[in-house]
Amino acid sequence: MNPLLSPAPQPATSHPVPAPTFAVICGEQVQRALEGREKHLVELVEAGYRLHGAGDSVNPPSYFLRFPDRPTARIIALPASVGGPVHVDGLKWISSFPANVAAGLPRASAVLILNDHDTGYPFACLESSIISATRTAASAALAADWLSRSRPRPTRIGFVGTGLIARYIHTFLAGTGWTFDTIGVHDVSADSATGFHGYLRRVGAHGHSGQVTVHDSAEELVRSSDLVVFATIADRPHITDPGWFTHHPLVLHVSLRDLAPEILLASVNIVDDVEHCLKADTSPHLAEQLTGHRDFLYGTLDDVMTGRVTPPADRPVIFSPFGLGVLDLAVGKYVYDEVVRSGQLHLIDDFFHDLRRYG
Numbered sequence: 394m395n396p397l398l399s400p401a402p403q404p405a406t407s408h409p410v411p412a413p414t415f416a417v418i419c420g421e422q423v424q425r426a427l428e429g430r431e432k433h434l435v436e437l438v439e440a441g442y443r444l445h446g447a448g449d450s451v452n453p454p455s456y457f458l459r460f461p462d463r464p465t466a467r468i469i470a471l472p473a474s475v476g477g478p479v480h481v482d483g484l485k486w487i488s489s490f491p492a493n494v495a496a497g498l499p500r501a502s503a504v505l506i507l508n509d510h511d512t513g514y515p516f517a518c519l520e521s522s523i524i525s526a527t528r529t530a531a532s533a534a535l536a537a538d539w540l541s542r543s544r545p546r547p548t549r550i551g552f553v554g555t556g557l558i559a560r561y562i563h564t565f566l567a568g569t570g571w572t573f574d575t576i577g578v579h580d581v582s583a584d585s586a587t588g589f590h591g592y593l594r595r596v597g598a599h600g601h602s603g604q605v606t607v608h609d610s611a612e613e614l615v616r617s618s619d620l621v622v623f624a625t626i627a628d629r630p631h632i633t634d635p636g637w638f639t640h641h642p643l644v645l646h647v648s649l650r651d652l653a654p655e656i657l658l659a660s661v662n663i664v665d666d667v668e669h670c671l672k673a674d675t676s677p678h679l680a681e682q683l684t685g686h687r688d689f690l691y692g693t694l695d696d697v698m699t700g701r702v703t704p705p706a707d708r709p710v711i712f713s714p715f716g717l718g719v720l721d722l723a724v725g726k727y728v729y730d731e732v733v734r735s736g737q738l739h740l741i742d743d744f745f746h747d748l749r750r751y752g
Contacts, residue, residue, distance in 0.1 A: 412745065412748060413509070413512065413514040413516065413745050413748075414516060414740050414741075414744070415515065415516060415517065415518070415740065415741045415744035415745065416516065416517045416518070416729075416732075416738050416739055416740050416741065417517070417518050417519075417739055417741060418517060418518070418519040418520065418728065418729065418732055418738070418739070419520055419739075420520035420522070420523055422728075422732050422737060423519060423520050423521075423523045423524060423728050424523050426727070426728045426731035426732060426735075427523065427524075427527050427724075427728065429568075431531070431534070431564065431565045431567075431568025431569055432568065432569055434527060434528075434531045434565075434724065434727075435531045435534050435535050435538075435565065435569055437531070437723055437724065437727055438528055438531040438532055438535055438720055438723065438724070439535050439698065440477070440723070441475065441479070441717070441719050441720045441722075441723040442532075442535070442665070442694060442695050442698065442717075442720075443695065443698065443699075444475055444476060444477045444479070444719065445475075445666070445695065445717060445719050446693070446695030446696075446698075446699065449475070449476035449477055450473065450474060450475045450476060450719045451473065451474040451475075452473045452474075452666065452669070452717055452718055452719050453472055453473075454668070454669065454672065455469050455470065455471045455669070455673075455715075455718070456469065456470040457469055457673060458470070463490070463492075465490075465491050465492065465628070466488070466489065466490045466491070466492070467488070467489050468486065468487070468488040468489075469485075469486075469487050469488075469489070470484060470485070470486055471484065471485040471486075471487070471716070471717075471718035471721065472484045472718060473485075473717070473718030473719045473721070473722050474510075474719075474722075475719040475722050475723060479722060479723050479726050480510050481507055481508065481509075481510055481722055481725075481726045482507075482508040482509075482510060482513070482722075483505060483506050483507045483508050483515075483718075483721075483722050483725065484505070484506045484508075484718070485503060485504075485505050485506075485521055485524075485525065485718055485721045486503060486504050486505075486506070486521075487501060487502070487503035487521065487522075487525055488501065488502050488503065489501050489626075490502075491626050494556075499522065499557060500556065500557075500626060501522050501525065501557075502522055503520075503521035503522045503524070503525050504518055504519065504520065504521050505518070505519045505520075505521035505524055505721055505722075505725045506518055507519070507722070507725055507726060507729060514745070517725075517729050519725050519728060519729065521721065521725065524721055524724050524725050524728065525716075525721060526557055526558055526561040527561065527724055528716075528720040528721055528723070528724045529558055529561065529562070529647060529714075529716060530558070530561035530562045530564065530565040531565055531720075531724075532665065532694075532714050532716075532720065533562045533565065533566075533622070533645045533647055533712075533714070534562070534565040534566050534568075534569050534571075535694070536645060536663070536694055536712040536714070537566065537571070537620060537643065537645060538569070539694065539697050539698055540643055540663065540694075540697065540704055540710050540712060541620075541643055543703050543704055543705070543706055544641075544643070544704075544706035544710075545619075545706075547573075547618075547619040547620035547642070547643055548572075548573055548574045548575075548603075548619065549573060549574060549575045549576075549577070549617060549618045549619050549620070550566075550571075550573045550575075550576050550577070550618055550619075550620045550621075550622065551576070551577035551578070551579070551608070551614040551615065551617065551618030551620070551621050551622070552576070552577065552578055552579070552589065552614075552622045552624065553579050553580070553611050553614060553615075553621065553622065553623045553624070553625060553632075553651065554580060554622075554623060554624040554625030554626070554627075554648060555578055555579075555580040555582075555585045555586050555588070555589030555624075556585065556624065556626075558624040558647060558648075559589060559622060559624040560589065560592060562622055562624060562645070562647070563576075563593070563596075567596065572603070573603040573620075574603045574604065575603050575604050575605075575606065575617070575618075576593055576603055576604070576605045576606070577605075577606050577607075577608050577613075577614040577617055577618050578590055578593070578605065578606065578607045578608065578614075579607070579608045579609075579610065579611050579613075579614040586607050587607070590605055590607050593605045611631075611632060612634070612637050615632070615637045615638065615642070616637055616640065618642055619640065619642045619643065620642060620643050620644075620645070621642050621643070621644045621645070622645045622647065623644065623645065623646050623647060623648050623651040623652070624647045624648055625648045625651055626648065627648060627650050627651050628650055628674075629650060629674075630650060630651060630652055630653040630654075630676060630679070631651060632651050632652050632653060632656065633653040633655065633656070634656075635655055635656045635659040635660075638656060638659070638660065638709040641706065641707065641708055641709050641710075642709055642710075643709075643710050643712075644660075644709060644710065644711040644712065645712050646676065646711050646712060646713045646714075647714065649670075649675040649676060649677075649713055649714075649715065650674065650675055650676055651676065652676045652711070653676070653679075654676065654679045654680035654682075654683045654684075656676075656709075656711075657676055657677060657680045657689055657711060658680060658683075658684070658689050659708070659709070660708055660709040660710065660711045661691045661704045661705060661708050661709065661710045661711070662677060662680075662689055662690050662691055662711050662713065663690075663691055663692060663693065663694055663696075663697060663704065663710065663711070663712045663713070664677060664690060664693055664694075664712075664713050664714065664715070665693060665694055665713075665714040665715055665716070665717055666693065666715060666717060667687070667690060667693065669715040669716075669717065670713055670714070670715040671687065672715075675713065675715065676713065677689075677690070677713050691704060694712065694714075
């Protein structure tokens, strides 16, 4: 038979798939799924870091939406895809409006969209300020554990910045077995410092905290702590003297913009992802701009976990995590699965409409 006249090959018969569904998971459900599971969530975040380090993820640069009329505000899009057992795509859309605090609202608000890996259809929208705070705190607790393995374990912790993220980090440290002889607190807002002090005293009644001191200055706090947590809303460096760190503390630089480049250049610097962290005028980005190179970076947290690098104990060690969307997906998918298991998943009927190609 003339091959030009033979019947054209027919496409393989595709199997019908169920009509896609869409769920909304509120903040109360998110908190219920996560509360009290700090150890498991740190393990989940560690697994997410390892998948990312192994290349089983897609984590493009975050996109910053800024406003000429509101220069302190921003909304950030974090698209990502993660493989392994998580096997989901998605987007975190998180806003930071510092002026909210004066109005009695939290600074940050967020949603997380989960997309089906095979069809691309979004299947859930989750309240994500709690998810974001959880993955940030779990990452900080994970880093504190791994980065203290080559040095004496810190017993004196200090918090510069005393908002929601500081509270979550303390919760995750306590929930993963950390205890401290002393806890220092410093904030430019006396009300915030007092509120955090009250929180620490309340949880201290249950054996999670040591002696709590509110410090009048950041210098006093840093010099008296061997684990320092920066969780502020600073948009430019306000800590400039490397001499504050001569006792070689471990620093969780969660807010990313507190430390002057000179401090980083005198320290061992660990990041979560090099390309992500060296952008948007973070302290590591400013150090790169000042020096014209990245030699001041010692490695990533994944490098530490896999044994490729071991931070020395004779210098300050600074962990600067930009925050990876793959971690939000890992935590968000865990929440989704927990809500499904509970039988409390709230589906939006007929969210997707007109699904037939030709009507």
